[in-house]
Amino acid sequence: MYTPVDHRNALAIATAQTRLAAQTAKMPRHTEKIPVTQALGRVLAEPVTAPYALPTFRRAGYDGYAVNHQDLTHLPATLQLVGEIPAGADFPHRLQLGQAVRIMTGGFVPEGADVVVMLETTTQAPQAKTVTISERQKNDNITPVGSFFAAGAELFPQGATINPGGLSLLASFNIQTVTVAALPKVGIITTGSELLRPDQPLANGKIYDSNGPLIQGLCVESGVDLIGVKTVADDPQALQAAVAELLPACDILITDGGVSVGDFDIIADYAKHADTLLFNKLEMRPGSVTTAYMHENTLCFGLSGNPGACFTGFYLFVEPTLRQLQGAASRLIKTTGRLDHTYTKTNMYDRILRGTYQVSADGLVISRTGSDASDNLNNLHEATCLFEIPRGTTPTKAGEVLTTWLLPYR
Numbered sequence: 342m343y344t345p346v347d348h349r350n351a352l353a354i355a356t357a358q359t360r361l362a363a364q365t366a367k368m369p370r371h372t373e374k375i376p377v378t379q380a381l382g383r384v385l386a387e388p389v390t391a392p393y394a395l396p397t398f399r400r401a402g403y404d405g406y407a408v409n410h411q412d413l414t415h416l417p418a419t420l421q422l423v424g425e426i427p428a429g430a431d432f433p434h435r436l437q438l439g440q441a442v443r444i445m446t447g448g449f450v451p452e453g454a455d456v457v458v459m460l461e462t463t464t465q466a467p468q469a470k471t472v473t474i475s476e477r478q479k480n481d482n483i484t485p486v487g488s489f490f491a492a493g494a495e496l497f498p499q500g501a502t503i504n505p506g507g508l509s510l511l512a513s514f515n516i517q518t519v520t521v522a523a524l525p526k527v528g529i530i531t532t533g534s535e536l537l538r539p540d541q542p543l544a545n546g547k548i549y550d551s552n553g554p555l556i557q558g559l560c561v562e563s564g565v566d567l568i569g570v571k572t573v574a575d576d577p578q579a580l581q582a583a584v585a586e587l588l589p590a591c592d593i594l595i596t597d598g599g600v601s602v603g604d605f606d607i608i609a610d611y612a613k614h615a616d617t618l619l620f621n622k623l624e625m626r627p628g629s630v631t632t633a634y635m636h637e638n639t640l641c642f643g644l645s646g647n648p649g650a651c652f653t654g655f656y657l658f659v660e661p662t663l664r665q666l667q668g669a670a671s672r673l674i675k676t677t678g679r680l681d682h683t684y685t686k687t688n689m690y691d692r693i694l695r696g697t698y699q700v701s702a703d704g705l706v707i708s709r710t711g712s713d714a715s716d717n718l719n720n721l722h723e724a725t726c727l728f729e730i731p732r733g734t735t736p737t738k739a740g741e742v743l744t745t746w747l748l749p750y751r
């Protein structure tokens with residue numbers, strides 16, 4: 342059993358992040374080919390290029406008449422109407438001088454035509470089958486072949502995340518499969534003899550497991566293949582069994598709780614005896630006990646049981662790792678914000694507060710939301726950023742510019 346007197350070597354946040362990223366870089370990457378219908382939010386493992394030029398035909402930008410510019414030298418000009426081209430229709434004849442063809446937006450512009458005159462500047466005489474053009478626009482109102490993408494142009498670089506705009510681009514080329522980074526296989530184990538399942542009644546000393554759904558939601562938000570979610574009591578055998586079941590199938594194993602110095606803090610013991618201990622103490626509050634270690638081929642995180650610390654530890658350490666394993670950058674945006682109130686508490690470690698931000702003409706204005714206590718979950722649902730109160734002995738004044746991480750869910 343872990344002894345409370347053990348000394349832990351505390352690392353600064355950035356040092357721990359760098360150590361973690363170096364370890365993650367050594368882990369194997371897997372790819373898979375998936376239908377584009379499942380590609381939203383996935384990270385491309387290889388670039389995608391345009392199989393052909395787009396647009397594939399000259400397209401009318403407006404409803405009007407397709408004509409040749411030589412017929413518009415003297416206006417008004419009356420031209421012979423030779424047909425109609427709705428969107429989707431072909432027109433396999435060459436337009437001759439003196440002719441016009443009615444065309445709809447998106448319609449195929451036939452050979453011989455090089456201008457689409459807008460309907461508003463024309464008058465049609467249906468009986469005579471003519472159209473009189475009184476004015477022309479400055480532009481030709483035709484979208485040229487290949488003006489969006491040339492054949493072979495890069496549509497996406499490797500590492501791009503497919504968003505709804507990306508789905509539309511793939512669809513426009515009828516690309517039906519993409520090769521993406523495999524989602525990291527993740528197991529989650531929440532620990533604690535105080536944790537109740539949803540079907541159990543409240544009792545003194547007991548709480549419902551709120552970090553399980555929290556971590557699961559954070560994982561889903563980051564993109565994972567969830568292998569299993571378990572809750573176990575503070576019982577070494579039960580924990581051992583849960584770990585043994587999940588570990589071989591997981592790239593990442595996230596445990597929650599049991600990383601401090603209590604008599605039942607079993608994860609702390611695991612980390613200490615792991616193949617490689619990356620860190621088990623951070624110069625950060627909350628989440629000073631956040632732990633990371635390699636066990637066999639699995640990267641294990643021991644997040645704090647305190648909900649505020651669990652939330653912070655996930656975003657600063659687990660989220661970037663899940664993204665890195667997919668070859669993508671963290672979705673947190675590291676920036677700075679101006680504190681809107683004086684924060685009087687001081688600490689020997691950097692304190693990470695849960696906050697919200699507003700965009701102002703002078704940059705971001707950040708405010709603390711809810712409690713700063715590690716065990717208080719009254720703000721996890723409304724935090725849109727984390728920001729850092731630097732360690733020290735003096736209060737942090739309103740107006741100070743602080744390191745800020747904008748959260749993906751905002």
Ligand SMILES: Nc1nc2c(c(=O)[nH]1)N[C@H]1C(S)=C(S)[C@@H](COP(=O)(O)OP(=O)(O)OC[C@H]3O[C@@H](n4cnc5c(N)ncnc54)[C@H](O)[C@@H]3O)O[C@H]1N2
Binds near residue numbers: 628644647648650
């Ligand atoms: N003597 C010391 N005690 C503590 C220290 C210390 O350095 N010396 N560190 C404190 C700090 S800081 C933190 S943070 C916590 C970390 O504790 P653990 O991560 O080991 O977590 P537990 O002890 O298992 O639980 C802490 C707290 O969180 C609640 N909890 C646990 N799991 C869940 C869950 N799934 N859902 C909701 N809440 C959960 C648990 O009931 C406890 O209240 O240790 C301090 N102590």
Ligand code: MOO
Binds near residue numbers: 629716
């Ligand atoms: O460091 Mo603990 O994680 O304050 O809350």
